[in-house]
Amino acid sequence: MANIDLDGFKLDQRHGKARIRVTRVWRNNHGGNDFMVEWNVSISLLSDCLNAYVSDDNSNIVATDTMKNTVYAMAKECSKRLSAENFAILLAKHFTSYYKQVNAAIIKIIEKPWERVNIDGQLHTHGFKLGPEKHTTEVIVKKSGALQLTSGIEGMSVLKTTKSGFEGFIRDKYTALPETQERILATEVTASWKYSYESVSSIPQIPLYFTERYLDVKKVLANAFFGPPREGVYSASVQSTLFHMAKAVLNSFPEISSVQLKMPNIHFLPVNISSKDNAIVKFNDDVYVPTDEPHGTIEATLSRTWSKM
Numbered sequence: 001m002a003n004i005d006l007d008g009f010k011l012d013q014r015h016g017k018a019r020i021r022v023t024r025v026w027r028n029n030h031g032g033n034d035f036m037v038e039w040n041v042s043i044s045l046l047s048d049c050l051n052a053y054v055s056d057d058n059s060n061i062v063a064t065d066t067m068k069n070t071v072y073a074m075a076k077e078c079s080k081r082l083s084a085e086n087f088a089i090l091l092a093k094h095f096t097s098y099y100k101q102v103n104a105a106i107i108k109i110i111e112k113p114w115e116r117v118n119i120d121g122q123l124h125t126h127g128f129k130l131g132p133e134k135h136t137t138e139v140i141v142k143k144s145g146a147l148q149l150t151s152g153i154e155g156m157s158v159l160k161t162t163k164s165g166f167e168g169f170i171r172d173k174y175t176a177l178p179e180t181q182e183r184i185l186a187t188e189v190t191a192s193w194k195y196s197y198e199s200v201s202s203i204p205q206i207p208l209y210f211t212e213r214y215l216d217v218k219k220v221l222a223n224a225f226f227g228p229p230r231e232g233v234y235s236a237s238v239q240s241t242l243f244h245m246a247k248a249v250l251n252s253f254p255e256i257s258s259v260q261l262k263m264p265n266i267h268f269l270p271v272n273i274s275s276k277d278n279a280i281v282k283f284n285d286d287v288y289v290p291t292d293e294p295h296g297t298i299e300a301t302l303s304r305t306w307s308k309m
């Protein structure tokens with residue numbers, strides 16, 4: 001954050017506009033496919049506008065209303081389809097180069113998962129339905145062109161009915177959880193990964209590159225979670241599965257320098273019901289109570305150390 005010393009105080013500040021919703025349609029008027037995106041854009045600018053805070057002088061403020069309008073104006077200017085990452089970089093570049101006051105721009109975009117519908121095996125030219133997970137990105141661009149680029153997935157709900165256990169953990173006077181080699185494993189993955197591109201000029205100039213990378217990373221995460229279709233892969237814990245997923249991402253994509261995974265352990269509790277006299281439902285790996293709270297919280301970031309290079 002931009003900061004300044006003021007008579008023994010330090011003021012850190014930023015300002016922006018949050019949750020600007022925009023949809024861009026790219027039409028094919030000749031019977032081909034229409035394309036569309038729905039983005040939720042948040043902008044935060046680090047700028048030299050301290051006079052607004054300390055002396056009621058707004059002359060250096062980029063109005064947040066202007067920021068909002070810029071999103072719509074730039075969406076209009078994008079005559080070709082582009083990834084959320086590229087749109088975020090475009091916006092950030094604009095704010096940092098157009099305004100002398102702006103030192104850095106932080107742009108976050110959440111893309112709603114509209115997917116082309118399939119009707120009787122045929123992809124619809126202009127019909128979409130909402131899919132499950134969201135594509136996210138966060139871009140920080142400095143005036144110098146220095147870039148930090150993060151992409152991610154939100155809300156990737158996955159479950160497997162077997163090939164999961166949890167054993168050998170600490171047991172003490174408060175421990176009730178039985179050890180098991182057979183349980184349901186379920187989570188809602190939030191992933192974010194940092195790309196190693198360090199300047200706006202060094203990002204690949206391939207159209208929709210980051211959209212494809214997003215789909216590739218999602219596939220790698222899913223494959224590592226589930227394992228092959230018939231055999232699956234055994235999970236000794238959410239922690240172990242998380243690590244394998246993160247490692248698979250770094251092993252598959254050299255341009256990704258770190259990956260953070262948040263994987264709540266969403267519990268499916270065995271059902272055992274008995275009266276004083278007899279067992280009404282005896283659990284036999286068959287009937288569970290699905291829950292969403294409380295849930296375990298398991299999160300980790302795997303980064304390259306570069307030490308082997």
Ligand SMILES: O=c1[nH]c(=O)c2[nH]c(=O)[nH]c2[nH]1
Nearest residue numbers: 166177236237238239265296
């Ligand atoms: O995979 C798991 N990791 C844990 O840390 C944990 N803790 C717990 O109660 N169940 C589980 N499962």
